Amino acid sequence: xxxxxxxxxxxxxVPEEVLLEMAKPIIHHRTSEFSNIFANVREKxxxxxxxxxxxxxxxGSGTAAMxxxxxxxxxxxxxxxxxxxxxxxxxWVEICKSYGLEVVSIDLEWxxxxxPEQVEAALIANPDAKGVFIQASETSTTAYHPIKEIGxxxxxxxxxxFIVDGITSVGVVETKxxxxxxxxxxxxxxxxxxxxxxxxxxxxxDKAWSFVEKSNLPKYYLSLKKERKSQSDNTTAYxxxxxxxxxxxxxxxxxxxxxxxxxxxxxxxxxxxxxxAVKALGFELLAKDIPSNAATGFYLPENIDGGKFxxxxxxxxxxxxxxxxxxxxxxxxRISHLGYHDIFDTLTAISALxxxxxxxxxxFEVGVGVKAAEEVIFKYKVSKL
Ligand SMILES: *Cc1c(COP(=O)(O)O)cnc(C)c1O
Numbered sequence: 552x553x554x555x556x557x558x559x560x561x562x563x564x565v566p567e568e569v570l571l572e573m574a575k576p577i578i579h580h581r582t583s584e585f586s587n588i589f590a591n592v593r594e595k596x597x598x599x600x601x602x603x604x605x606x607x608x609x610x611g612s613g614t615a616a617m618x619x620x621x622x623x624x625x626x627x628x629x630x631x632x633x634x635x636x637x638x639x640x641x642x643w644v645e646i647c648k649s650y651g652l653e654v655v656s657i658d659l660e661w662x663x664x665x666x667p668e669q670v671e672a673a674l675i676a677n678p679d680a681k682g683v684f685i686q687a688s689e690t691s692t693t694a695y696h697p698i699k700e701i702g703x704x705x706x707x708x709x710x711x712x713f714i715v716d717g718i719t720s721v722g723v724v725e726t727k728x729x730x731x732x733x734x735x736x737x738x739x740x741x742x743x744x745x746x747x748x749x750x751x752x753x754x755x756x757d758k759a760w761s762f763v764e765k766s767n768l769p770k771y772y773l774s775l776k777k778e779r780k781s782q783s784d785n786t787t788a789y790x791x792x793x794x795x796x797x798x799x800x801x802x803x804x805x806x807x808x809x810x811x812x813x814x815x816x817x818x819x820x821x822x823x824x825x826x827x828a829v830k831a832l833g834f835e836l837l838a839k840d841i842p843s844n845a846a847t848g849f850y851l852p853e854n855i856d857g858g859k860f861x862x863x864x865x866x867x868x869x870x871x872x873x874x875x876x877x878x879x880x881x882x883x884x885r886i887s888h889l890g891y892h893d894i895f896d897t898l899t900a901i902s903a904l905x906x907x908x909x910x911x912x913x914x915f916e917v918g919v920g921v922k923a924a925e926e927v928i929f930k931y932k933v934s935k936l
Contacts, residue, residue, distance in 0.1 A: 553867075553868070553869035554869050555869045555870075555871070556869060556870045556871065556896065556899055556900075556903075557871050558870060558871055558872055558886055558887050558892075558896065558899075558900050559871050559872055559873040559885070559887050560690045560693075560719060560742065560845055560846040560873055560885055560887040560889055561690070561718075561719070561739075561741045561742040561748075561887070561889065562741035562742075562747060562748050563741060563742060563743075563745055563887060563889045563890040563891060563892065564745065564890065564891045564892065564896075565745055565746060565747060565798075565891065566745060566802075566805065566891045568801060568805070569745065569746065569798045569801045569802055569805070570798075572797055572798055572800075572801040573747075573794045573795070573797060573798040575797070577793060577794065578793065578797075580786070580787070580790055580791055580793050581786065585786075585791075585793065585796075586785040586786060587785075588796065588797060588800050589608075589782075589785050589786070589787075589791070589796060590785045591800055591803075592608070592796055592799050592800050592803065593605070593606055593608070593782065593785075595800070595803035595804075595807065596752060596754075596803065598807075598811060599721060599722055599726075599803070599806065599811065600717075600721060600726065600728050600736055600738075600752075600754050601725070601726055601727035601728045601729060601730060601731070602728035602729050602736070602754050602756075603729060604728070604729070604754045604755060604756060604757075605754060605755075605779060605782065605783065606752050606753070606754045607752065607753050607754065607755075607775060607778045607779060607782055608750060608751075608752055608782070608787070608791065608792075608796060608799075609750070609751045609752070609753060609773065609778065610749065610750065610789070610790075610791060610792045611749070611750075611751055611773075612739055612740075612741070612748050612749060612751060613716075613718040613737065613738065613739030613741075613742075613751050614642065614646075614751075615751045615773065616737035616738070616739065616751035616752065616753040617642065617643065617646055617716060617737055618646050618773060619737075619751075619753055619770075619773040619775055620714050620735045620737055620753065621646050621647055621650055621652070621768070622650060622766070622768040622769070622770040622773055623755075623762075623763050623766055623768075623770060623773070623774065623775040623776070624682070624712060624714075624735065624755075624759055624762040624763055624766055625647075625650070625652055625681060625682065625762070625766055625768060626765065626766055626767040626768060627650065627651035627652070627767065627768060628651060628652070628653060629652050629653065629681045629682075630652070630653040630654075630655065630677060630679050630680045630681060631647055631652050631653070631654060631655070631680055631681055631682045631683070631684060632654075632655045632656075632657065632670070632673045632674070632677060632680050632682070632683045632684070633647065633654055633655070633656050633657065633683075633684045633685075634657050634659070634665045634670070634683070634684065634685040634686070634696060635656045635657060635658050635659065636657075636658075636659035636660075636661065636663055636664070636665060636686070636689050636692060636694065636696070637661050637686070637689040637690075637691035637692040637694070637876075638689075638690075638691035638692075638876045638877060639686045639689055639690060639691055639716060639718075640659075640684075640685070640686055640689060643684040643685075643686075643714075643716070644656055647684070650768050651768075655673060655676075655677050655680065657669055657670065657673055660839075661691070661692045661837070661878075661879060662692045662693075662694055662836075662837045662838055662839045662848075663692075663694060663839050663840055664694045664695060664696050664697065664838070664839075664840035664841040665685070665696050665697070665701070666697075667697055667700040667701050667703075667704060670683060670701050670704060670705075671704055674704065674705070674708075674711075680711060681710065681711060681712065681762075682711055682712040682713070682714055682734075683701070683705055683711065683712070683713050683714065684714045684716075685698070685701065685713075685714070685715055685716065686715070686716040686718075686720075687715050687716065687717045687719075687720035687721075687724075687726060688717075688718075688719040688720040688723065688724075688843040688844075688845045689843070690718070690719045690742075690843070690845060690846060690885075691875075691876045691877075691879075692837055692838060692848060692879075693836075693837055693838045693842060693843050693845070693846045693847055693848035693885055694837070694838040694839070694840065694841060694842065694843060695720070695724070695838070695841040695842065695843040695844070696841070697841065698715055698720075698726070698731060698733070699727070699731045701713065702731035702732035702733055703731070703732060705732055705734075706732030709758065712734040712735060712756075712758065712759055712762060713732055713733050713734050713735075714733075714734060714735040714737075715733045715735065715736050715737070716737055717736050717737060717738045718737065718738050718739045718742055719742045719743065719843065719845035719846065719889065720738075720743075720843070720845065721736065721738040721743060721752075722738070722742075722743030722744055722806065722814065722890075723742075723743045723815065723818045723843075723844055723845050723888075723889065724815055724818065724819075724844055725811075725815055728754060728756070729756070733756070734755065734756040734758050734759040735753065735754070735755050735756070735759050736753070736754050737751060737752065737753045738751065738752050739751045739752070740752075740795055740799065742845070742889050742890065743818075743845070743889050743890050744799060744802055744890065745802055745889075745890035745891040746795055746798045746799060746802060747795065747798075749792050749795055750792045750795040750796065750799065753775070755775065760779075763775060763776055772789070774788075815844075817892075817893065818844040818845070818888050818889070818892075819844050820894065820927070820928065820931055820932055821844075821888040821892060821893070821894065821896070821897040822842065822843070822844040822845075822846075822847060822888045823927050823931070824894070824897050824898075824901075824923075824924040824925075824927040824928050825847040825886055825888065825897055825900065825901065825924065826842060826847055827923040827924060827926070827927050828901040828904075828920035828921065828923045828924040829847060829849045829904075829920070830923070831919045831920050831922070831923035832904070832905070832908070832915055832919060832920045833915060834849040834850060834851070835849060835850050836848070836849050837849055837850065837879075837883055837885075844888060845887065845888060845889050846873075846885045846886060846887045846888060846889065847885065847886050847888070848875075848883050848884065848885040848886075849883060849884060850882060850883055851882065851883065851884060852913055854912075855908075855911045855912075855913065856881055857874045857875060857880070857881040857882050857883060857884060858874055858880065858881045859911075860874075860884065860907055860911060861873070861874045861884060863907060863910065863911075864903055864904075864907045868903055868906065868907070870899065870900065870903040872884050872885060872886050872887075872900070872903075872904075873885040873886075873887070884904070886900050886904070894928050894932065897924060897928070898921060898924055898925065898928075901920045901921050901924045902920075902921055904920060905917055905918070905920050905921065
């Protein structure tokens with residue numbers, strides 16, 4: 552038998568009680584039974600988003616909500632600034648360009664976090680820019696961007712929106728949409744929300760809704776105006792992802808029972824333990840400035856092929872990590888801390904990493920990574936019990 556551990560930054564493991572909830576016979580969506588669940592979900596999402604605004608649920612993976620942000624709030628020819636520091640920053644650039652927006656891209660080396668001054672300089676150089684797009688956590692590089700500080704810069708302008716891809720930060724770290732001046736916040740189901748893929752969530756500030764009125768880009772399935780009207784009546788414009796929404800209701804209860812502070816603390820602890828383990832094994836972290844608590848990425852020794860390494864762990868040992876994307880393919884490994892993930896998942900991850908490294912001939916003292924991780928976990932958790 553090979554027991555499976557899904558430790559990649561999406562999709563992530565789904566708790567048993569959520570799987571069981573979603574396994575119940577399907578219900579019809581135009582019923583009070585569904586509307587009650589839907590209303591509950593929409594309310595329970597607000598503290599996780601840090602907002603009083605409507606959280607709209609869309610059927611489609613996270614990218615659907617990213618595209619919805621662009622097509623609902625902008626017009627062809629609009630100039631926008633994009634922080635492009637990895638695969639997902641590049642996705643903002645691609646979506647914006649697909650719809651004829653003029654993109655000013657702040658290109659960063661993969662692994663770097665943008666400095667608020669770099670965004671400030673771009674705002675000064677482009678006074679006509681209508682928005683700034685960014686990831687909170689750039690999952691491809693495991694770096695976090697200083698969202699709160701950048702939000703403070705942009706909220707001074709009525710003419711500009713701050714659009715944040717929170718797909719691996721909402722539910723991972725505190726994200727205060729309203730207080731931090733985030734105008735559009737998007738996330739997806741299969742990362743911190745510990746659900747299967749297929750659902751995305753988007754919230755807009757009043758400022759962003761005023762942009763919706765002016766937007767001339769084509770949209771039909773992703774029309775947020777239409778969704779807002781339906782969802783304020785606790786239904787959806789089209790057939791919703793019923794099972795995922797029922798699962799999300801359960802997930803949000805689980806998160807509220809644990810307490811959001813504890814959810815964030817758990818991610819922080821697992822991330823810290825993994826970073827210490829990786830450093831103890833002699834590896835360099837990919838995130839140079841502010842590492843994300845969603846996942847930890849690091850460079851493998853040059854003589855180990857990352858593709859083969861990840862495949863070996865997945866197929867022979869049942870442990871799924873993620874490799875690198877684009878030019879980092881084969882060079883790095885990324886270990887997730889997202890969602891239904893606790894200290895023993897972290898220790899499993901480090902232990903599997905060590906066994907794989909030993910198999911691939913890396914020269915190190917077996918156990919140093921696990922020891923470093925356990926020391927962090929003992930110091931910040933076990934000793935306090
Ligand atoms: C996973 C991810 C996405 C893409 O979401 P899909 O669900 O694959 O469409 C976008 N941004 C970030 C930061 C992600 O981690």
